[in-house]
Amino acid sequence: MTGRQDRVRDEAARSDDLYARLRRFEGRPAATAGVGKDPVNLPMIRHWCEAMGDDHPAYRGPDAVAPPTMLQAWTMGGLSGHTDRSPDYDALFALLDGAGYTSVVATDCEQEYLRPLRPGDRITFDAVIESVSDRKTTKLGTGHFVTTRMDVHAGGRLAGTHRFRILKYAPARAGGRPPRAEPPRRPRPVINRDNAGFWDGVAAHTLLIQRCTGCGRLRLPWLPGCVDCGAQEWDTVEAGGAGTVHSYVVMHHPPFPAFDPPYAVALVELAEGVRMVSNVVGVAYDEVRIGMPVRLEFLRVDEELELPVFRAGVAAEGSVATGGGEG
Amino acid sequence: MTLHRADTLGGRAAIAGIGATAFSKDSGRSELKLAVDAVHAALDDAGLRPADVDGLVTFTMDTSPEITVAQAAGIGELSFFSRVHYGGGAACATVQQAALAVACGLADVVVCYRAFNERSGRRFGSGVQQREPSAEGAALGWMLPFGLLTPASWVAMAARRYLHTYGLTPEAFGQVAVTDRRHAARNPAAYFYGKPITLADHAASRWIVEPLRLLDCCQETDGGQALVVTSVERARTLRRKPAVITAAAQGAGRAQEQMTSFSRDLTGLPEMGAVARQLWRTAGLAPADIDVAILYDHFTPFVLMQLEEFGFCAPGEAAGFVAADTLPLNTHGGQLGEAYLHGMNGIAEAVRQVRGSSVNQAPGASRVLVTAGTGVPTSGLILGADG
Numbered sequence: 001m002t003g004r005q006d007r008v009r010d011e012a013a014r015s016d017d018l019y020a021r022l023r024r025f026e027g028r029p030a031a032t033a034g035v036g037k038d039p040v041n042l043p044m045i046r047h048w049c050e051a052m053g054d055d056h057p058a059y060r061g062p063d064a065v066a067p068p069t070m071l072q073a074w075t076m077g078g079l080s081g082h083t084d085r086s087p088d089y090d091a092l093f094a095l096l097d098g099a100g101y102t103s104v105v106a107t108d109c110e111q112e113y114l115r116p117l118r119p120g121d122r123i124t125f126d127a128v129i130e131s132v133s134d135r136k137t138t139k140l141g142t143g144h145f146v147t148t149r150m151d152v153h154a155g156g157r158l159a160g161t162h163r164f165r166i167l168k169y170a171p172a173r174a175g176g177r178p179p180r181a182e183p184p185r186r187p188r189p190v191i192n193r194d195n196a197g198f199w200d201g202v203a204a205h206t207l208l209i210q211r212c213t214g215c216g217r218l219r220l221p222w223l224p225g226c227v228d229c230g231a232q233e234w235d236t237v238e239a240g241g242a243g244t245v246h247s248y249v250v251m252h253h254p255p256f257p258a259f260d261p262p263y264a265v266a267l268v269e270l271a272e273g274v275r276m277v278s279n280v281v282g283v284a285y286d287e288v289r290i291g292m293p294v295r296l297e298f299l300r301v302d303e304e305l306e307l308p309v310f311r312a313g314v315a316a317e318g319s320v321a322t323g324g325g326e327g
Numbered sequence: 328m329t330l331h332r333a334d335t336l337g338g339r340a341a342i343a344g345i346g347a348t349a350f351s352k353d354s355g356r357s358e359l360k361l362a363v364d365a366v367h368a369a370l371d372d373a374g375l376r377p378a379d380v381d382g383l384v385t386f387t388m389d390t391s392p393e394i395t396v397a398q399a400a401g402i403g404e405l406s407f408f409s410r411v412h413y414g415g416g417a418a419c420a421t422v423q424q425a426a427l428a429v430a431c432g433l434a435d436v437v438v439c440y441r442a443f444n445e446r447s448g449r450r451f452g453s454g455v456q457q458r459e460p461s462a463e464g465a466a467l468g469w470m471l472p473f474g475l476l477t478p479a480s481w482v483a484m485a486a487r488r489y490l491h492t493y494g495l496t497p498e499a500f501g502q503v504a505v506t507d508r509r510h511a512a513r514n515p516a517a518y519f520y521g522k523p524i525t526l527a528d529h530a531a532s533r534w535i536v537e538p539l540r541l542l543d544c545c546q547e548t549d550g551g552q553a554l555v556v557t558s559v560e561r562a563r564t565l566r567r568k569p570a571v572i573t574a575a576a577q578g579a580g581r582a583q584e585q586m587t588s589f590s591r592d593l594t595g596l597p598e599m600g601a602v603a604r605q606l607w608r609t610a611g612l613a614p615a616d617i618d619v620a621i622l623y624d625h626f627t628p629f630v631l632m633q634l635e636e637f638g639f640c641a642p643g644e645a646a647g648f649v650a651a652d653t654l655p656l657n658t659h660g661g662q663l664g665e666a667y668l669h670g671m672n673g674i675a676e677a678v679r680q681v682r683g684s685s686v687n688q689a690p691g692a693s694r695v696l697v698t699a700g701t702g703v704p705t706s707g708l709i710l711g712a713d714g
Contacts, residue, residue: 032447033353087450187476190468192460221469227582247488247593249480250537254453256476262534265475267484267589275589277470277484290491307472 018099021255022132022144025092029128030148034084036074036123040066040154045119048073065116071152071160072109074123084125091254092129092146096168098184098257101143103171110163121154130163143169184257186301195222197236205298207239207308209274220274241296242271243310245280248288264288268310276308283312330605334574337609340426341562341569342710344373344555345675350518350666353447354549362391362442363400365551373555374566375436382407382437384424386417386669389441396440407434413585415623415700416598417441418670419708423575425556435557441671442551450547451478466584479544479626481586482702483536486628488593490538493643497538501529502649503627504542507657511664514686518546519664543627545662552671554678559713570681573612573694573711576605579704586702594643596629599636599698602707606696607638610709614639617709618692619680620654621673624661629701637696655680658687670699677710 038044045066049059052067059067066074077084096102117123133145150162191199198221201208210219214231225232246269252262264285269275280288281299294310301307346368348354348361356364362385370377380402383393393408407428411417418441425437445451454476458464475481490497508524511517524542532541562569578601582590591597607613614637622633631645640648649656659665659676666672677697679685685692693712699705 033355087453091453186474187456187471189472190458190460190464192462192465194462195465195468221466247484247491247589249475249483249487250534251474251476251480252534252536254477256454256456256474259474262537263474265470265473265480265484267488267593277473277475277587277589279473290488301472305472309473 017260018095019134019144021095022092025088025129026131027128028088029086029126030089031084031125031127031150032086034075034125034127036125037076037078038074040074040117040119040121040123042119044073045070065118068113068116068160069111070117071111071113072150072162072164074117075125075150075152075162089129089148092132093168095255095257096144096146100170100182101168103141103143103169105140105167105169107145107165107167109165111160113160115154115157115159117154117159121159123159124153124156125150127151136167138167138169139172140167141169141172143167183302186258186305188305194224198222201236201238202298202306202308207241207270207296208236209239209270209272210234211237218272218274220270220276237272239270239272239296243268243294243296245269245288245290245292245294246275247290248280250285250288262286266294266310268294278307279309280312281309288312330608333609333611334605336423336426336430336572337574338571339430339559340556341559341571341713342422342554342674342678343557343562343565343567343569344369344371344375345553345678346370346372347516347552347668347672347675348442348550350516350548350550350668350672351446352518352547352549354444356444358389358443358448359391359395359399361444361549361551362389362396362440362553365442365553366396366400366438366440369438369440369553369555372567373557375555377401378403379436380438381405382425382428382434384409384411384421384437384439386410386414386421386441387412388414388417388669389443391440391442407437411706413700413704415625415669416703416705418623418674418699418706419575419697420577420699420706421671422554422556422572422674422708423577423706425554426572426575429556429558435561437556438553439556439671440551440553441669443669444549445667446547446549448549452544452547453477463585467587470587475587477536478586479536479539482626482628483539484587484589485593485632485702486626487538489628489632492594495643495646497540498526498530499646500539500543500627500631501526502646503624503630504529504663506649506652507624507661507663510658510687511660514660514665517660517665518548519660539626539628542663545625545667548666548668550666550668550672552668552675554671554674563713568682569713570678570710571713572708574606574609574709575706576602576609577704577706578602578605583704585704588702594632596632596636596701598703598705599633599701599707602698602705603637606707606709610694610711612694612709617654617694617696619658619677619689619695620656621659621661621677621680621695621697622657623670623673623698623701623705624657624663625667625700627663630656633698633701655687655689655692658685658689673697674708677708681710681712
């Protein structure tokens, strides 16, 4: 019972946290100093009018103006795509994708026309992320509405504004139940021939430190040879699991899909004297401190990844009196 | 083992020209075009033509190859081209490479350049989430699954230990930010021209990675910077007063990593210590002889550690040293205040100080220390007035 309540509470907390992160994009640029791929021109106007079945005489002849509803057309990326999108806009989409809201549908658009566009006008535009809605459930699925406002300029003067709303959502299943969003995955360790043994050890719930068989020096991270004596021969010793926090940071910005800022990352010094970057579990992000005793455990992150992490405030098992390690 | 004797490069080459594009948040130009524009500006400053150039040096991180810059800038055959690795740590080493080429007669005129759209294009601060399984990738791979993903976070790990060791609070880093921004406020080329800050502004700015606040972190910039290096003799015949390369050094520490050297004492920068020893030895100078210091400032804590590594003050005392304002520091506004050009704009400022043309000129400055990227294998220069 409590397990289920915890899950519900966790999901609500994750959702609130995501919304807080999404809202930080409000007011940030979606496109900056974009340039229309073509100047306003008669052939595109004619194609538009033919496609729309609009034969109004104002859009033809020597004094033609462009149909006002073409406003967005002059700013579109076409088949070669957009090149003007801002890193913020991409980051917002990455955050939504990472939270499982991978589908997109345009929902509505509002335009204001300040002055007519005429053949030869050069188009530039800037767009801002105006708002991101809280989580909404529609027939399509659950997601967040994102509204952008684009200011379209011709010859440097504002010609119109284009407010565009989309829904970024996780598609509802046929049964109508919202699907569980795939959680974003943590970055993978970078495994190669020089360090694969360490990760094999993690899979077997051991933390293996390399030991130079030339001079006995312990080393972590793993490397093929010894910084002290240059010997290439080595074996491993299993870490006892005791350590202390040597330093730590609290990550606030920028956000990454698999992590919920603020979160702490620690540099743990093992009782054996080597150090590794890891996470401290069992305390809040703002309670990690230098000198804090920690103890190794293994965290199942997803179906592929287990990580060696450290639980706070636990001295070496059954060996408190020894100070938690052989030094 | 690093060198234990003075080298023979000091005093043989000079920086004869400096040139930059505007520093902006959106250049509207390709990185190649920025590089070419910066190279032309530096040659104009020196009074040389593209056809005079026979060497080019840049960073391994630069996206504009020497051969393409040469093509697009009107430079013909090249007899020397080289690139230096380790991000901003390359800055002063590009000048060292150029000086080596000039001193050995491999080239007569070498241009060092760095150009990027670091704000509107690929932003370093947006972090790393995956790497290929090369040695470099694997080294960073130890951090990634735990969420230590940004340059700010790698510096913050050392900064936290520094504060702990010396019993300081994060406000200690504010002195560097305030000093940089005071200088930038008087520099029309600086992004933060006319915008000084106070210690209170620093303390109120938001956390990026504790213990680093927003105002501890450098800007992100689009722009290009180039420097023309030639022999001291040739430089004397050119348009500008030569800035003699009195000493140039590179350094990497024991068990060095790229920004994540976490197995060592975190309160110092041993690679900069190696650079410092070599510079002092070759120049025959000591901290008291330096008129201006331009110290690499992507993040404020490492400015403090550099002052300590160079011996301007004792370990743990640099924040007070900066507050006392006895050494003109980052007089262009630094990378916090002027622009983040991977340290190359700092070298240009060191040249201006030697010429007497800085907007924050130190009266009679004749010996200027300038450093490259910190926390990475790095480099440094002492530039001096001729004669």
